[in-house]
Amino acid sequence: MGITDRKLRQKEEVRASILDTAWEMVVTEGWHSFSIRKIADAIEYSVPVIYSHFENKDAILLEFNRKGFQLLSETMAEAKKGKEEPAEQIRAMGRAYWDFAFKNKEYYQLMFGLGIPTCETVSKIPAIASYSEEIIGSIIAMVEPGKKPSFDPFLKYQSFWSMLHGLVSINMSALGGRPDAGQKGGEHDGLPLQVLEDVMCSFIRGIQATETERKD
Amino acid sequence: MGITDRKLRQKEEVRASILDTAWEMVVTEGWHSFSIRKIADAIEYSVPVIYSHFENKDAILLEFNRKGFQLLSETMAEAKKGKEEPAEQIRAMGRAYWDFAFKNKEYYQLMFGLGIPTCETVSKIPAIASYSEEIIGSIIAMVEPGKKPSFDPFLKYQSFWSMLHGLVSINMSALGGRPDAGQKGGEHDGLPLQVLEDVMCSFIRGIQATETERKD
DNA sequence: TAATTTTGCCTAACACTGTTACAAAAAGTA
DNA sequence: TACTTTTTGTAACAGTGTTAGGCAAAATTA
Numbered sequence: 508m509g510i511t512d513r514k515l516r517q518k519e520e521v522r523a524s525i526l527d528t529a530w531e532m533v534v535t536e537g538w539h540s541f542s543i544r545k546i547a548d549a550i551e552y553s554v555p556v557i558y559s560h561f562e563n564k565d566a567i568l569l570e571f572n573r574k575g576f577q578l579l580s581e582t583m584a585e586a587k588k589g590k591e592e593p594a595e596q597i598r599a600m601g602r603a604y605w606d607f608a609f610k611n612k613e614y615y616q617l618m619f620g621l622g623i624p625t626c627e628t629v630s631k632i633p634a635i636a637s638y639s640e641e642i643i644g645s646i647i648a649m650v651e652p653g654k655k656p657s658f659d660p661f662l663k664y665q666s667f668w669s670m671l672h673g674l675v676s677i678n679m680s681a682l683g684g685r686p687d688a689g690q691k692g693g694e695h696d697g698l699p700l701q702v703l704e705d706v707m708c709s710f711i712r713g714i715q716a717t718e719t720e721r722k723d
Numbered sequence: 724m725g726i727t728d729r730k731l732r733q734k735e736e737v738r739a740s741i742l743d744t745a746w747e748m749v750v751t752e753g754w755h756s757f758s759i760r761k762i763a764d765a766i767e768y769s770v771p772v773i774y775s776h777f778e779n780k781d782a783i784l785l786e787f788n789r790k791g792f793q794l795l796s797e798t799m800a801e802a803k804k805g806k807e808e809p810a811e812q813i814r815a816m817g818r819a820y821w822d823f824a825f826k827n828k829e830y831y832q833l834m835f836g837l838g839i840p841t842c843e844t845v846s847k848i849p850a851i852a853s854y855s856e857e858i859i860g861s862i863i864a865m866v867e868p869g870k871k872p873s874f875d876p877f878l879k880y881q882s883f884w885s886m887l888h889g890l891v892s893i894n895m896s897a898l899g900g901r902p903d904a905g906q907k908g909g910e911h912d913g914l915p916l917q918v919l920e921d922v923m924c925s926f927i928r929g930i931q932a933t934e935t936e937r938k939d
Numbered sequence: 940t941a942a943t944t945t946t947g948c949c950t951a952a953c954a955c956t957g958t959t960a961c962a963a964a965a966a967g968t969a
Numbered sequence: 970t971a972c973t974t975t976t977t978g979t980a981a982c983a984g985t986g987t988t989a990g991g992c993a994a995a996a997t998t999a
Contacts, residue, residue, distance in 0.1 A: 543958085669918065713929075770987085
């Protein structure tokens, strides 16, 4: 049956063109102009055709979310590969995370913007797991030799991610506090990268330090 | 002229009822149901009346933004007041920041959500300045005695804020990574607070450490 | 008091948005 | 060719932000 075969192929083409067109619009015009109707107009089909490929608007966003986390976790794995020392791996991943965020602003905003219902969709995106494992691996490797008691790698992972995410989103909203922060020469010049280094430094030093006691 | 006086008073009342009603709706139903028409309906006026008080929807949001930063900077000042040691001040402010975020989810989401055009509105909110000065003050006080060269308090401030913001927003989206993170018993139970302590610990230790050298 | 201006307010429209029911057209099958 | 199934478009529904125009009451003036 070559006919149903071709039909499937054509259907897949339409689906791809929906995603491609939508993405192009988001990149060139921003998330605010992400609209089913505009996509339909651009691919020269009527609106219901889109609904025959995706249940609703959120389903398209979920698809981009998937791609974003896939890309991020690949980026992290790639950054890790070059380095031997766990501390260097973490530094490289931190830098890679930063670069990913600013090279793929649209993905990052979708993935970590507060407005998006990530709560329920976490389970639908397996790449989140592989992304976090990439980091946790290095953290464990970094402390294994010393064999410290009461060391929670997941806690450290959350700290690390929090630091990175905060840094990125504050810089992405150009809300640094200094009036000249944000869009100047290139995209993020000088100080923010220094802050990134500073943050990673104290994180790594914090893990390498023997004790992690706290006075509550 | 008591008449124009009363008119001004009444106009002010309508304005206040717009803001009150809008806020109540946001708190009970979330940001998604923040709508000019719904507000008009609730205050029992027609839609254009709202436009006679606010230029547009963003103007109302800006108003809430102002209030949010006002509240945050007051919270920070209050937290600082109790402590003498700069390190303790910073820890207290970090904790206060965290509490503010989860006690005022709606404010926090508005203030630091990526979807909101904070870039242009920073200049319109003077409370942002007083908030950051509150933190920078303690950072400077903490290192002053030692008189370290090449120490940038603003860089440390950005690090600190980034860590806090990342921590909060990751926990707020219930995206911790562990399936049970987020909405369990109360609102944020156990681990996240440990992460907060962990993060503040390494931050303070990082400043207290004599050198801040990096190998690039 | 009567005429006139000003003010406050509402109806209704415009241009959008996501979503869907239904009918028409195209394609495949007999 | 006639029938059936699949694919597609039209048009509607229920929302959204925003604004133009008119009406009536209130305040000002004559």
